[in-house]
Amino acid sequence: MKKTILLVCLFLSQSFFGFAQDKFVIQNKKHSDKIKFKLIHNLIVIPLEVNGVTLSFLLDTGVSKPIIFNFLNVSNTLKLKDPETIYLRGLGGDKSVEALKSGNNILKLGDAIKLEQDLYAVYNSNLSLAPRLGFPVHGIIGYDLFKDLIVQINYSNQTIILTEPAFFxxxxxxxxxxxxxxxxxxxxxxxxxxxxxxxxxxxxxxxxxxxxxxxxxxxxxxxxxxxxxxxxxxxxxxxxxxxxxxxxxxxxxxxxxxxxxxxxxxxxxxxxxxxxxxxxxxxxxxxxxxxxxxxxxxxxxxxxxxxxxxNKYYNEKFSYNKSGIELAHDGMRTVKEVDVESGADKLSFQKKNQSKNVFSVKSTERYKIQLKPAYVIAEIRDNSPASEAGLMVDDLILSINGKDTKQYSLQEILEMFYEDNGRRIKLKIERGGNIMYFTFFLKAVL
CATH class of the missing domain: 2.40.70.10 (Acid Proteases)
Structure with a gap:
């Protein structure tokens, strides 16, 4: 009798484990979990673990397949299994883009885990979202998460709550x-x-x-x-x-x-x-x-x-980019700064003549070289204020309204281009090794 009960329990546990592998389940007693996300340019960026590696993914209701962007060594880095080449289509024209399909991957978001997940790695470098967001985004996921769980998105406090349907x-x-x-x-x-x-x-x-x-x-x-x-x-x-x-x-x-x-x-x-x-x-x-x-x-x-x-954003004004500039993060640039912590702001005095009160002043300033984000103009609209001022694609923006761009995130700079009609924008840029200055005023077209 005991042997029969043991076999039944073993069968049920194996059946449950096998069923849970191909869907997201939440591994805690509440069968629910809350996860913080970043809201970047109206997009939800979540921390998704893929085969033990934590990455940043967009939570995108508009995609049916989870996609990983532009990994040069994706097979080795994420240990993707059983890869095969396929072709995907979407916005941007009636063309296909080559992708590598891999099965049996492990995904984890908070306490939600799925043990058998297909992934699609796309190698087209133009699909990288990081330059336009100023933040590393490695992929997108949508349907596979939403189909298994109740998903509550709270844009106000930037959290999502995942709950198994039976416990919602x-x-x-x-x-x-x-x-x-x-x-x-x-x-x-x-x-x-x-x-x-x-x-x-x-x-x-x-x-x-x-x-x-x-x-x-x-x-x-x-x-x-x-x-x-x-x-x-x-x-x-x-x-x-x-x-x-x-x-x-x-x-x-x-x-x-x-x-x-x-x-x-x-x-x-x-x-x-x-x-x-x-x-x-x-x-x-x-x-x-x-x-x-x-x-x-x-x-x-x-x-x-x-x-x-x-929520609190409901009555927010609908604005748009009035400058005509589309910015992108283009790697890093070196910035030379005074190193205050090492005594850079101190001066030393040396007496040159013992008989006369003659002194020489010697600076003890020290500098440090830091890497800061490089923001370049990726697109510029014809007949826009920026275009008419003479700005061009690939111009490297060094400062905006007198402040070094190292003080800003990409999103903070873009928000300045969305401000009210008539706002003055002063840019210091580098073009071909030359420093140049431009001024224009935001102009409302709509």
Missing amino acids: KKKPCKSCEYFDLKFHKRKPYIQANVSLNQKNIPLKLLIDSGGSDSLWLFENDSIGLSPEGNMFHDFLGHGLTGSVYGHRSKVKSFSLKSFEFKNVNVAFPDSEFTVFAQRIKDRNGSIAGNILKRFNMTFDYQKGQLRMKK
């Missing part, structure tokens, strides 16, 4: 709105409305937490989806298969049920960059980070539900 306790919320999620190829879509060209247009939008803009809409004259009023052509971002360009404009209003926003930023990508995305039936575009961050959200993929509640 739903709390009533009178100020919340609830949405049904529709899925296509493992990506979530939501219904919304936009006021454009004197029409109220219903929309089917991809929920894209991996995009930093507000709205991307696909032009469709038959239903009235096209830019209205002032606009300008701009670099919009990097897709999986290349850079994306299009027009930036505003919409009078955008609503998600009772949540309504006025004068919302919108981008209309050029059609050649969205060929693959527009093949999805009835898709009108994407809702991205600059709107999503205004809510604290609970995603329940298993029930196809989303709960949204206003």
Whole structure:
């Protein structure tokens, strides 16, 4: 009898262990865990452990496969198993990008762990997000995490709570709105409305937490989806298969049920960059980070539900880059600084003539060489204030408004370009070994 019980228990434990390997489970008694994230340019950056190596990943509802970017020795560094070459497609054109698929990898986020995970390593250096964010980002993950767990994203305090569905306790919320999620190829879509060209247009939008803009809409004259009023052509971002360009404009209003926003930023990508995305039936575009961050959200993929509640960012003004400059982090530069700690601010006095009170002054200043971030102009918009001032792509920015850029993060510098119309911007730059100075004023186009 004891032997039979032992065999049954052994069978059940083996069955549970085998079942848990191909899904995320939370290894604590609460079956729930809270994880801090960084909010960088409206994007969620989480600490994800891959095969024992802690990396920074974007939490991106717009991706169906976890992808690792630009690792020269990814097979050795992460010990990827059973690699095979495949091709992936996405925004940036109707092209494919080569990737290395690997199975049976171990992922860990806080106390959530998955023992059998497919990963896709992409070697295209143009897909590296670090230069544009000024922060190392090694990859993106989305569906594989959301499908197994209830994911609560609190943009206000920059935390996510992961809970196993069987242990999730739903709390009533009178100020919340609830949405049904529709899925296509493992990506979530939501219904919304936009006021454009004197029409109220219903929309089917991809929920894209991996995009930093507000709205991307696909032009469709038959239903009235096209830019209205002032606009300008701009670099919009990097897709999986290349850079994306299009027009930036505003919409009078955008609503998600009772949540309504006025004068919302919108981008209309050029059609050649969205060929693959527009093949999805009835898709009108994407809702991205600059709107999503205004809510604290609970995603329940298993029930196809989303709960949204206003947070402290809800009434934040919709602004945009008025300078025309797209910055990138381009490695490090050397900076020579006075070493105060070693007595650099001291002077020594030596008497030169014993009979006369004649002294010489000798500086004891010491210097230290430090490595600081190098910020370069990666894109510059035609006819923009920066372009008209004479700034160029590859200019290295040394100071902004009289302060060395070493004092700022990339995000802090970019925020200056989003300030009010008429703000003066003074730049000291290096071009071809020459130091140059430029001044321009932010100009509101929209």
